[in-house]
Amino acid sequence: MTYQHAITALADPTRRVIIDRLRAGPLAVGAIANGMEISRPAVSQHLRVLSDAGLLTVTPSGNRRLYAIAPDGVDALRKYLDSLWDDALSAFARAAHEKAKGQ
C-alpha cells in the first residue's frame, strides 16, 4: 500500500526531472544536481522524498551515495493504474451499452 506515497512523490515536476536523469542508470547526488537550477540541498530533499516513497534505492560508495530507480516502487504504481484502467474500461463499456439499449 505504498503507491500513495509514490504518486505524491512523482507529482512534483522537479522530482520527475530527477527520475528522468536516473533512467539511464545510478548517479551520485552531485551528478544529479549538476546542471539543475535548484541548490544541491534541495535535490537532497527531493531524493529523500523519492526514497521514502520506495521509488529510489541508495547505495553508499565511498565518499558518495549512488541513487537508482527502484523497479518495485514503479511497479506498485503501475498495478494501481492497471486496476483503475480495467474498471474504467468496464464502466465505459457498460455505459455505452446502456445508452444503446435506452436509445
Place this chain on the structure above:
Amino acid sequence: MTYQHAITALADPTRRVIIDRLRAGPLAVGAIANGMEISRPAVSQHLRVLSDAGLLTVTPSGNRRLYAIAPDGVDALRKYLDSLWDDALSAFARAAHEKAKGQ
C-alpha cells in the same frame, strides 16, 4: 503530454477517493459528495481539476452533471509509467551485470 496534469491531479487523496467512487460507473456531483466529509463545492473544485487533467468526462443530464472516468487520461499515465518501468528494469539489469563483472 498531458500525463503531468494527470499525475498531479491523482496526487491528492481526496481526488483518489472521488476516482474510486467512479470506478463502478458515472455519478452526479451530489452522489459523489454524499457521504464525504468535505463540502459539495470542494468536491466540485476537485472534479474541475480532474476534468482539466483529462481524467474525467462530463455529460450534462437535465438538472445534473454526470462525471465518469476517462480511459484515455488513465492510459496516458499508464504509458508514462510503462516507459519508466522499462528503463528502470534495463538500468537495474545493467547495474547487476556490471557488478557481477567487476566483482
Place this chain on the structure above:
DNA sequence: ACTTACGGTAAGTCATTGCTTACGATTCGT
C-alpha cells in the same frame, strides 16, 4: 594529521492549494 570533497539536516521564508461560506445560474416539479 589536515585539508578538501561530498552530502545530509535544520531553520526560516514564500508560494501553492485545499477548504469553507456566500452567491448566482440553470433546470425540474407543481
Place this chain on the structure above:
DNA sequence: ACGAATCGTAAGCAATGACTTACCGTAAGT
C-alpha cells in the same frame, strides 16, 4: 409562473510544501 434542487464560481483563510542559506558529519587525497 414560482419555489426547490442541482451545481459551478468567487473570495478569503489556513495548512502544506518547495526553496534558500548555514551548518555538521564522514570519507579521500596529500
